[in-house]
Amino acid sequence: MAFYNENYGNRILEILNYPVMHRCPELGLLVDRCSIRELQDVYPAIVSSIFSSNGGTGWGLRTTTRETNPHDFDVLYNFFIPLGPMFRLCYRLLNDAIKFELNTEILPHKMVEMLQNGQYSMFYADLLNIDPFRRSVTSLSLNAFDYFILNFVIHGTVPLHKMFPAALNVHNERSKTAYFYLTADYLCAFMPSNPDAIVMPTNICGTVKVAQPMPVQPLQPTRSPKYLTLSPLAHFTAPNKSVSRTPESPRAYAWRTESVLYFFVDGWMRFDVDENRDLPSSEFIRVVRILVKQLHAFGNSAELDNTSMASLRKLAQPMMNARIYPFLKSIIARWPLDSSMSVVLELWLSYIQPWRYTFDRNYSNTSYEAPINPKYEQFISENLVIYTQIFIQILPRFERLDFTSFRNGVMLHRLIKVFSQSTLPQMLRYCEEKASHNIGNVSMTPQTSPKRTIYYSSRSIEAPPEWDTFGSSKFFQESSYIYMFGDYVQAQIQQFIKKVYISKMYVMQEIESIETSIKRETQGFFKYIAHFLSKLFEDMTDEELKLQELRKIPDVLDIAIQSLSYIFDVNLPDISIEHIEPREVNYSDLDLSATDELDISRISPAQMRNCITHCKITSDPALLPIQAHECTILVRFLHQVTCKLNMMFARDMNEYFQRTDIWGKIARQILNPPMAVQRFDKSKGYSILCENQLPPRLCLRFLASYKTLVIIPISCFIAQTLWGVPSLGLLILIFLTFMYIIIMALIS
Known part of the structure; x- marks a missing residue:
């Protein structure tokens, strides 16, 4: 297509109204033809159109999947990949003099609080625009790359599944959207796990960031000032003239990695999920899990990296540690207790297993479980609360699950498999004892056994140095901390094992009942012939499909029972099938009026299945x-x-x-x-x-x-x-x- 001597800026604005199939290729051509001035004028409009700043779907990054619309998916994906046309546009606009204003009103609530209270790192110091009269942050002044990345991060927090049917289908079916794949690509490209990897392209402007000592301080002030603190503002209002801004400075080499690290961690892990706000979509939880895994992989290579990026690698896990606990705690407390709970569970399990995410990990032999490297003991000790208190928080929710359902059994299996691996239970018990000893807490009376003393005998009696500060943590000083290996939790585990054991016996009883029913259906000559012919022309019956799934459950539950008994030194229950009562569902006791619209945890899956059996098919x-x-x-x-x-x-x-x-x-x-x-x-606007x-x-x-x-x-x-x-x-x-x-x- 020929382009005449016209205003390319107006042409770009016109192209933004085209369908995706035509919009992306033509815009990709104009990116290289336009002047810098024209691109600077239309760039905010392009970004606003992509992410729909007013809360819409934009270009459909979060609603387009390869399964539903493969052509649009490929066009969008190729346009936004790290070396695609969109990033070529960003890199063309990289210049000291070219900045774009981002209003703080569209930022996540807690991220705005961080900036307004002055509790931010020096990374944000040269980005803030401050109203001198109100003494508050009004906007961020960003280069083209940062402007796009931060808008991309914010777009993931919009609850589209509440507003658009297409996004709701993605939320329910756990489809992988273009946004999901691009998130993985951006994190892997700009925070590579391989210490020898280079962020591409390398031939871009290196003076778009003020040179600062590396690493940029990730820690926040210990006090919350009433007004904005002056120390970070001093850098904004009167920058140091003696600071070198040559491309050889460490920050010039890794500024894109620094931006991606701060924007993703602060934008997503400060996401507010209190009772007054909408729950995020399951897709958001899955992309946060990608972030957690990549941060672990990025940080685990710090010792092998000799470049200036090594300082950022050392910051990755501490930045995540400071924000992950309140995020996980609030998400787990509010998330509906259905099959989507496994998404939240996997996020937590990914965070507490950093040893799984290294660039040189061998994934070929998945059956072999390597022991936990001793270098991760410090991580376990620093994150002990996230291991123990989240486990104790999630245990009562698991007690409400119906483990005669295979999906629920798999969730339990995943949880117990992680906590029973290698020496993790011994490490957690040891860390709790040392923390309790450091603060003089004698309320914890963990039970020891011969199989535990092997780990303790190789440890020093004195607490390691990191316990000098961690042992006096507020989590241990407050009475709200519950010891995972104390008497209270052990009593809960005994009751939980009993429930799982009874569920296993119910499943075995149901398997026997279905097998008897199938045998009864084939008794007699005519019934046998009818059954034989039906197998030729029909798929498996509902009973046979149910039996096939039920047969997997006893083994899964048995492994969970044995593992829980090992971790907590709890004896197995002695219950026979004669001592359990038949399962009954009392529908008169169900009160659904008081439940939250997303919280179905008060109804067990067995009750839901019994309700479903009374439903009739309403489609041809x-x-x-x-x-x-x-x-x-x-x-x-x-x-x-x-x-x-x-x-x-x-x-x-x-x-x-x-x-x-x-x-x-x-x-x-x-x-x-x-x-x-x-x-x-819905043709009239209502259903x-x-x-x-x-x-x-x-x-x-x-x-x-x-x-x-x-x-x-x-x-x-x-x-x-x-x-x-x-x-x-x-x-x-x-x-x-x-x-x-x-x-x-x-x-x-």
Whole structure:
């Protein structure tokens, strides 16, 4: 496409209204053609359009997935990758004189409080714009790279799943959006785990940041001033003239890494999740987990890095440590107790296992569990509260789970597997004892056993140096701290093990009941023939699918019981099947009016499943989405054929379906029964529940399954082998099908 001598800035603003498929390629061409002045004028409008500063979906980074819209996904992803057109635009605008204002009103609430109270590091000192009359921060003055990255971070905190159906589907289905992949790419590109890696590209302006001593201080003031502190403002109002701003300064080499580190950590881990605010989406929790894992990998390479980036690597984990505990505590307290709880659980488990994230980790042998490196003992001691208090907080929530559900059993297995690995239980017990000893707390009376003394015997009686400060931490001085290996938690663990053990026995009882029911269905000649034929033409029944899942649960629960017994030195319960009561659900006791709209933790999964069994399908089975075991072309072709037949013979089908003789029974085996189809009509701007009655109708969709497509050629091959006539196999198959229909009609 030819571009004439026109105002490229106006052309860019016009392109922003194009569809994504055309917007990104044309904008990518104009990035290299425009002058710096024109790009500077339209850059804020471009960023605002991408992230929709008014709270919309913008270009759809958080709603576009590869599964739902592969073409738009590829176009967006290639435009925003670290070496793509968007970053070429950012790098062209890197200059001392080019700054963009970002209003603090769009920042996360706690990040604004940090800036207004003066509790920020020197990183922000040369970014702040301060109103001299109100003595408050009004905006941030950012270069093009920082402006884009900070807007990208803020976009992830917007609760789009509350406002847009497309984002809600992503939230529910845990799909990986373009935003998810780009987050991983940005963190890996600008905070590389490999100490020899170089942040690309290298040929960019290195004087866009004021040179400061590395590392930039990550610690916050110990007091909260009433007004803005003057020390960080002094740098903003009167910068030091003697500071060198040559590209050789350490900050010139790693300023992009520094910006990504501070903006992501402060923007996401200061996210406010108190009772008065919306919960973030599950996608937000998953991208925070990516951040946690990459920060661990980035920080674990500090000892191997000889460049100026090593100082930033040493800051990564301390910055995260200072913010992660209140974030995790509030998220776990409010998150709904359903299958999405596993997303929050995995975030916490990723944080407390930094030894898993190193650039030289060998992932080929996943069955071998390497011992925890002694260098992580300091991390465990400094983060003891996050190990113990979060575990104690999550334990009562797990007690409300129904462990006869496989998903809940897997969540329990993940939790217990982490805390039972290698020497972690011994390390935690040792750290708690030393902390208690340091502050003279005698309330903790942990039980020791021979299998624990092996770890203690190799340790010094004196507390390590880091306990001089950590042992006097407010968490241990306050009475709110609960010792993980104390008597109180041990009593809770005993009750919890008993609950899990009873759940295991319930599952085994249910497995036995279903197996007996399936055997009963195949007793007798006709029932056996009907069952055999149904296996040829139908998938597994609901009972067989349920049995297949239930058989996995006892082993998972048994491992959890054994591991809990080992960690806490608790004896296994002695309960037999005769001592447990049959499971009952009392619906009269359920009071849903007082529950939070997102908190379904007061209803157990067993109660929810029992409610679901009373629900009826309100959509036509013939219009369900095409499944993985079906041929797409055949499903659509057979649907058109059956629609034509149903229109031509609708009256005849209805008459035969209503008959009470053998022909009526056969018709009821072949035709789908009448049903009421319900849908929501939103064409008028609000939802109206519409209902449509469907008559008896023919559905040949089962012929489109790959199982049927395999059975037909096999029958022809067998007939060709035995009688030399392949069509005879097809005739026999049709005959067996009609025999099956007649037998099922007679049985009914």
